[in-house]
Amino acid sequence: MKILVCISRTPDTTAKIAFADNNTKFAADGVQWIINPYDEWYALVRAIELKESDTATILHLLNVGNPESEPIIRKALALGGDEAIRVNTNNSDSFYIASQIAAVAKEGGYNLIFTGKETIDYNGSSIGGMVAELLDLPFISHAVKFDLQDGKAVVIREIEGGEETNQVALPVVVSCQKGMAEQRIPNMKGIMGARTKPLKVIEPVEAETLTNIASFDLPPAKAGVKLVSADNPEELVRLLHEEARVI
């Protein structure tokens, strides 16, 4: 079994969101970077669990990004995985990134490709599906549970208002979310070991760019809260009914 886990680098969840260069760039000064939580907590940890239950499994991590991604790649390697690959580029178009992932996946002949449900900075929820189409593979999105049974994947995915169980032969692309696994903290042994694990850097393949970000902006600030006395909750209901007209 050969598994590829796609990891991206995102600002920490508490990072201040601001923009620079005429609102065309994220203001990255002083920002802490983390592994995208869906990629780390769910995709990577579930892949590590699969390797733990079948030690012959080969687990590779893949990031498409510039050298600034290396600290988060090392952190991911500290959690687990045999080696990492970084495709060296600054391009952030979803189709371009998916093309890079697909090229690596094709070359490596993976049985399973895990992505996160979405990046918490771009919120594309797109790259997993694109990779699947580029490789002509089935894609199960929003997976909350993943098991292997008789060489097939049994995957539960979230749908509106419930869950759906899918059975599919490998290879398959799966996007992962909460439920797949429990978050882990890297231990000292993992951190030391990660330093010597291979991190291969390769150059991108030729691919199209279909979108680019023209500008960013922030939502307008709220006018301020209207407080209602705790002695008179009926007044809140009246305001919601008559003023805001939402109930």
Place this chain on the structure above:
Amino acid sequence: MSVLVFLDQSDGIVKKSSLEAASYASKVAEMLNTEAEAIVLGNITEDLAAIGKYGIKKVHTVSEAALDKFDSQVYTRIITTAVENIGADVIIFSNNTNGKAIAPRLSVKLRAGLVSGAVALPEISNGFIVRKTVFSGKAFANVSVTSPKKIIALNPNSYNVIMVEGSAAIQPFEVTMEVAKTEVTNINKVVGEVPLSEAKVVVSGGRGLKGPENWGLITELAELLGAATACSRPVADINWRPHHEHVGQTGLAIAPNLYIAVGISGAIQHLAGVNRSKTIVVINKDPEAPFFKAADYGIVGDIFDIMPKIITAVKKIKGVA
């Protein structure tokens, strides 16, 4: 050139978020001086001509029973054929679970730039720019689509439906069905509940409720308001509530008209998933709780004292004894 919208269905009924996408698509078509058509896959039990009220002129249907089970590859192939037959240049999806599985695949098939999580009509005066949420609701990006064909996945509850007069022509669409690689073996739906992503009103509880035994305060109010229920992450983590109710940066991002937060502190990661709600109400005993800064209305006080009174007052408005 035309605009095609994919209508996602569940149990034979077109989903509400897809009706929003249909209305959006007809507006995009109007901007481009063309017409909007729709495609729906699987057996539909409602009258599709009524989709005309959302500005759609023609609905293409493929009523194969096999399509009642979702497979992103099979769906994408059929939609691709439809796009080619119709000559559509802009394809619209709802950015819901199925939309997120098909739109990226179609983007690859058509080499069409995809903007998912769109919250506004495209800007077409200079290029083709679509506004989407980024940083989990903390900001917006205006994304320029540079390919000739374009795909937009519209966030639920982000576009105000405009009803018009009209009825859509139904056009059965012939396809050669292929066998799905994925087999749906079980579907487990909570019946009767409003899906969180589509809800206009959401009542949400946090750790302040002290335990699952007190959730009646949330569910009763939700039922009265026809609302969906949600919760903060720790509440789902300790299994007081199911995981799918978890909203926030690492849960579901929602944008209802009304979000009522009960006993939730309003941590930045929680706010990320709910701050696009149009009206936010916060009930918390701590006046310093960060949630008040993001709220429109609030009460500083004890949930266990306040919630029963709110429930009684809502019952009065709703005429429930």
